[in-house]
Amino acid sequence: MTVISIVIPRSLDSLGRVIAVMRRAKVDVVQVRVLAEGRTYRVCIELNGTHDNVSWLVAKLDKLPEVLKIDAGDREV
Amino acid sequence: MTSGPGATNIVTGIASAYMDSTPVVAITGQVATGVFGKDGFQETDIVGVVTPITKFTYQVRKASEAVPAFRVAYEISMAGRPGPTLIDLPRDVQAAPVPDREDEIPVNIAKYAPPRPDESKLLAAARYLVEARRPVILVGGGVVWSGATLEVLELSRLLLAPVVSTLPGKAAVPHDYPLYMGPAGMHGRAEADAALANADVILAVGTRFSDRTWGSLDVLAERVRSGRVKLIHIDIDRSELGKNVKPTVEVAGDAREALQRLVKLVHGAPMRDQKYLSWLLEIRRKYEEAMSELTASTKAFHPWRALKAIRRAAPRDTIAVTGVGAHQMWAEIAWDVYEPGTFITSAGLGPMGFCIPAALGAKLAARDRPVICLDGDGSFQMTMHSLALVRDYNLPIVVVIFDNRALQLVKQWQLYIYNKRIIATQLSSRPDFLKIAEAYDIDGVRPESYEELERVVMRALRRDEPLIVDLTVDSESDIVLPWVKPGEWLTSAMLPPGADVKLVYDSD
Structure with a gap:
């Protein structure tokens, strides 16, 4: 399982742009958690997918100007 | 809005x-x-x-x-x-x-901010390029945006490497540069398809590896994976690196900066297969001869020959804009670009109706330069109402309508891929485009010869006057070739009758 953690401005428009990118990724999204932290949202995405497809998603998310911070890593299930 | x-x-x-x-x-x-x-x-x-x-x-x-x-x-x-x-x-x-x-x-x-190109990766790229037998430089639209034309030409000269482009990259390289082979792809030039398909090292700059350029990305990926082809990819957008094909060497960075540094790293005499360039130029010669013969006997105008007449009439710095359809593909094949950035077309999305608004925008941005809109009759009808701006804002563009009364490129697929089931691609004789021209207070002409076509276009461009040219094209003979059918590899391009060449190189 891969966990992608991102920080975006506290705006549903920004969250919509994140979701728009996720929709196009060839991955199985298991869980998405959105937590408001002051003026930002922390979005935690748990997913399964091949290395190439996960890399595609991380690279495309990282292109969004609203993504202020992004981390990705594997987690044992 | x-x-x-x-x-x-x-x-x-x-x-x-x-x-x-x-x-x-x-x-x-x-x-x-x-x-x-x-x-x-x-x-x-x-x-x-x-x-x-x-x-x-x-x-x-x-x-x-x-x-x-x-x-x-x-x-x-x-x-x-x-x-x-x-x-x-x-x-x-x-x-x-x-x-x-x-x-x-x-x-x-x-x-x-463009990442600084990795020196070690550039060194590896330089090594592959110098040691290559048949290197090719593929330039995409990123070269235009980066302003890297001079760097591409310098590297090509140093390496004796032919240059091939994507459709947007067509605007990046002057077509009278002897090692420019033209755009490759579905309706690219035969010598460009051959250059890409037979290269042992490909330097791809500012391009996203579109299926329209490569036909089959699977074939390319397999060749790179097996080591038969060394692929070097330079792009400013990190997410493009390895997106469609995993390169041998990937360099994130601005095209111009990366090429400037690559030029400094290329040393030593290139080990070129001398026959290769001659072979590519022979393909070009045979294609041109075949098209010349084919279009000499075509009833009405043939787009290939008409484009050459229009090109003779237009100054070198003319900005050419296209619509979307068969005429656009002919322009890809036959329109010569001499100054970077003077060919504007919609490559990725391909919306019909692109030509007139884009040509008006070009004229607005560069009032001192001639602007010509190369359009199809289907494409023209989707945005012809924008012609109102020609007089309202004094934007004198020349519009040439390749009028085959068909949505020809789709019709071509119906003929060759869908068992001749022609559906919804043949248009009626209405409207009369000369009356449309008159309605917008623009001169309209329906020339009867290539000489007249050349003359009227030259006169309008010289006088900076708007003009609409209705060019009667015979739909039956308007089959755009070369044609790499969707999903096929570049060497399987369908060529016009008489172009008796194979696109697979024999190095023996």
């Missing part, structure tokens, strides 16, 4: 800009914030609509956000790999006074 339909009408333009990495800032009106969610007249969630096809979108909900939002939208549209942005302005925000205070728009623009 106004709210609602005005906003939704620009969606195709925005998607086209997104696909072709064109910097655009779109501004849409919106109903007042107090009406949000009430489905008021012309209320549309344009931010939601364009979210997947923009680099950045922002709905300004307070006057204090307006100025920084515009600043950010302009910066992002041009930063790194260019693209479209959109600002949505509700009516009450438009009417509000600009406050002294500015709110911050929380975005990270610094991430668009």
